[in-house]
Amino acid sequence: MADTTSSTPEEGTTTTVITATTHLTLPAHPTPLTYDQLNPKSIPHEFFGPIGTGAITFLAPLFTYIFFFACNDAVGCTPTSVNGWKDAWNLVGNFPSAAGYFWDGRAAAVYGVWYAFCIVCWMVLPGEVIQGNLLRDGTRKTYKMNGLYTLILTLGISVGIIIQPGGIQAYTWLYDHFVPLISASLVMSIAQAAFVYAWSYQSKELLSLGANSGNVIYDFFMGRPLNPHPPGFPSFDLKTFNEVRPGMILWAILNISCACEQYVRLGKITDSMLLVLVFEGWYTVDCLIQEHTILNQMDITTDGFGFMLSFGDLTWVPFTYGLQARYLAFNHITLGPVCTAVIVVIEAAGVYIFRSANNEKGNFRAGRNPKNLEFMQTERGTRLLTSGWWGRSRHPNYFGDWLIALGWCLPTGFNTPLTYYYIIFFVILLVHRQMRDDEACRKKYGKDWDKYCELVPYKIVPYVVSSKSTLAGKEIRH
Structure with missing residues (x-):
């Protein structure tokens, strides 16, 4: 901004003040970076490297079946x-109902239709179109946020099925085909991971900074494309x-199917099942x-x-x-008013902490500070x-998440x-994520992060x- 003014005006003269404001949109990089510069080679160190990621790739699906x-x-x-345990092992591959079959063509078809239904909903349902965070190549992705409408439509269809004569019994089909549905989802997840891994070498798209190591096992697990x-x-x-x-x-709809199974067996929904349905729902x-807040999460950024x-x-x-809902479908637990009230208080406390903390962060990032919260200025220019x-704490939303999870169990x-x-x-998940986040912030903020941790x-x-x-009470800049 430039201001031009005359000296002290004489009588009969006119002073003109000219203010020029120029808005410049600067590129993310003054000199365009090459593909190799944008996507440097990385070191495979997360989850103990290729050995750890290979073990998780095998064990995680295995534990899904074990559960x-x-x-x-x-x-x-x-x-x-x-x-x-011998009886449980003997049931593997020889389960008395379709719920424990490893593969079922109808279940695979149902899962495929479900996934296609979600894509169609994304395409045709209305939703807010917003831009994501600035990427390191200077671009932004555009996202259509209409997942809530997909959920509402899905729940509406579910209610329509359940209220029909025999509808509750029909809705237990998901419960009765649990393992083959797991297998169908696992095939989908492996196929997607394999496709994007292979396609990333052809598309020349932006890669994640942590999974361009050249090790197939590690990069397949962590994900090459961003x-x-x-x-x-x-x-x-x-x-x-x-x-x-x-x-x-x-x-959510699998939980509803479990509740329908309990109703068919017991003739009612127990207070414990109702709590699980409400809390997890x-x-x-x-x-x-x-939904828009996921764009700021580590998974996405x-x-x-x-x-x-x-x-x-x-799958997971x-x-x-x-x-919890599947367990309660065949173990009918009645809590009573006192236990119910205690669990509700724990869950409510978790939800309050989780949402309050995220609202504070969301408002602050948007340039608002309704609570007049204190902050620290960093050399990067951020706060x-x-x-x-x-x-x-540095991750109070994780603490809220833990209380919420306890309320579910x-x-x-x-x-x-x-x-x-x-x-x-x-x-375990959030402790590991906290460690990853702290490491990333230490690289990002340098000595300012050490000061922040104090x-x-x-x-x-x-x-x-x-x-x-702790240096509680130390004065900080506003």
Whole structure:
């Protein structure tokens, strides 16, 4: 901005003030970078490198099946004797119903139709079109956010089926074909991971910075491409689509199928099943209401799309996150008002912390600060919150997530540890993610991150597990 003014005006003269404002849109890089410069070679170090990622690629699908064969109405849940485990093993490949068959053509067709239905909904349903974060090549991806409408339409169709004569019994078909549906989703996740890995060598698309090592096992798992799309469909970001649509919504309708199974067996829905339906269902609804916020998550901004995300989104989420509902379908637990109230308080506290923390961060990133929160200015020109929930710990939303997960598990009682796998898994997952995020921030902010860690020493749980001695009370810049 330039201002031009005359000296002290004389009588009879006119002073003109000229203000010129120029807006420049600068390229992300003054000199265009080559493909190799944009996509440097990486070192395979995450998850203990190729050995660790190879082990997870094999073990994660295996455990998805184990969760079924170790917890079902034929053997109970978590056999406690050698004979019990033998009985569970004998059921593998010889299950008395279609629920335990490894493959079923109809189940595969149903899963294929389901995935196609989600794509059609993305194409035809209305939705807000927004731009994602600036990529390192200077471009931005455009996203259509209409996952909530897909969920609403799916739930509407589900209600239409259930209220028909015999509809509740018909809806148990998903429960009755659980393992073959797992297999169909696993085939889809492997096929997608293999395709995007191979296509990334032809498309010359932007790669993730952490999975361009040249090691096939490692890069296949971590994901070479950052934002893969099928040839000819540049607006269809496969990674973002999978993140909250086919798997998340399928999780909700599988839970409904489990509730229908309980109703067919018992003639009613227990309070424990109702809590699981409401808690886990609300998590899905809230996720899709806030669908645009996934664009700021590490999965989207940093991680490539490979087997880790394709399997996690399409198989692990829908078929293991709902283990509590499947358990309650054949173990009918009645909690009573006192236990129900305690569990509701724990869940509500988790939801409050999770949403309050994310709202603080979201408002701050958008240039708003309604709570007048304190922050630290970095040399990069960005600011880091140091009060509110983000002054209590560096990842308070993860703490909220843990309480939410605990609320999902508690309705199953304490007869089996298997239904508590989710809270254990989530603790491990988020601790690892916190470590990855801290490492990335240390590279990003340098010495400013060390200063920030002194101001906010607690990692996830407020006032528990400090990385450095707390300097609470130290004055910070506003």
